[in-house]
Amino acid sequence: MTDHDNHDHDHEGSDLSPMELRVRALETVLTAKGYIDPAALDLLIDTYKNKIGPRNGARVVARAWSDPEFRRWLLRDATAAIASLGFGGRQGEHMIAVENTAEVHNLVVCTLCSCYPWSILGLPPTWYKSAPYRSRAVKDPRGVLKDFGVDLPESTGIRVWDSTAEVRYLVIPRRPSGSELLEEAALANLVTRDSMIGTGLPQTPSGAS
């Protein structure tokens, strides 16, 4: 959040943006009519800012990298395997995990709206919801990957998953070389959000912080 940098005001009326005023008016009337509990709104925001995010997914991937049996379970029944780590629920009810290999790189998009596995990746980034990504991912995935600095070998095929129903997809990136001796927690630090969407690759151990 950078909103405090450029909103150095006293929160009184006229210096709020038109959008801010519009949203406040709506929240006020919905509260007055008894449709919402503002405290529940605060908790929803806190949950997706601080509790449910891509570190959940990174733990799933790190477990798959270090535990062959879990990996097989994840590929066979992702919803159950992910639930065993405590992640599930809203926008993660029907999960499929797809694995990158030397032959195939997976990329996830929702061309029709912004479907995304919230339970393990949190809220989608702005670019995932943007027109350029949704337009180009299914037609020129290699070009999209280049925007992210990812240049795959010509011999690697690309598989694009357009999430057009309520099934949600998690990409299991390839375990980076040099990570053989790392424990699960250190492995999770290598797993970036973008690598679980397919627009990025995991960090390499030397480049990890």
Next chain:
Amino acid sequence: MTYQSRADLGGSPDSRAVLPEAEGELFHAPWEPRVLALTLAMGATGLWNIDMSRSARETLENYSELSYYEIWLAGLQKLLLRSGATSADEISSGRMSRPAIDAHVLSLQAVAGVLAAGAPVSRVPGRPARFTVGQAVRTRAVAPPHHTRLPGYARGKQGTIERVHGAHVFADSNAQGQGEQPQWLYTVVFDAADLWSPPPPGGAPTRVSIDAWESYLAPA
């Protein structure tokens, strides 16, 4: 009556670069998280379902001019009006001028449970699946005059059944308030060369899949 989705963007001409974003960067204005939370909380009232929400958003006339959370706000306002939950005057003034209608309120105490439970859409199938893994299928060529989840770029195309997901709530009927009418759902995979002319540039072939309800498909 025609129905036009302005959200069906796959393959539409757009040469703009995709702009990567840091992992923690979720919101870009203070009102955006409020719109997110208002949408989730009002979604829990039971006054509409998620497919109605998607339909309300994708039919906004100025969809392409709006930012993501502006789309959510406009969609929410549309649903509030349509359901009779609020009047236009209440939305613009922020003052209640009509009695509330019956709605389930998402309480603070219920939030964690509601998020953890989610809303699974799998249902007991009423009949066997029509298609099997490996079968060639052709997608419906014509867009229906209502919300649907078959993207334009995948209409009238030949693909292959790759996965059978079970019976899921049918988005098309659910969006129209006609009930869940569950149908078998499949992952259908296409060679990109069958979707696009010319095919995507560079390297080994690209394949693209969608998840398609049974009535979108016919044997090829």
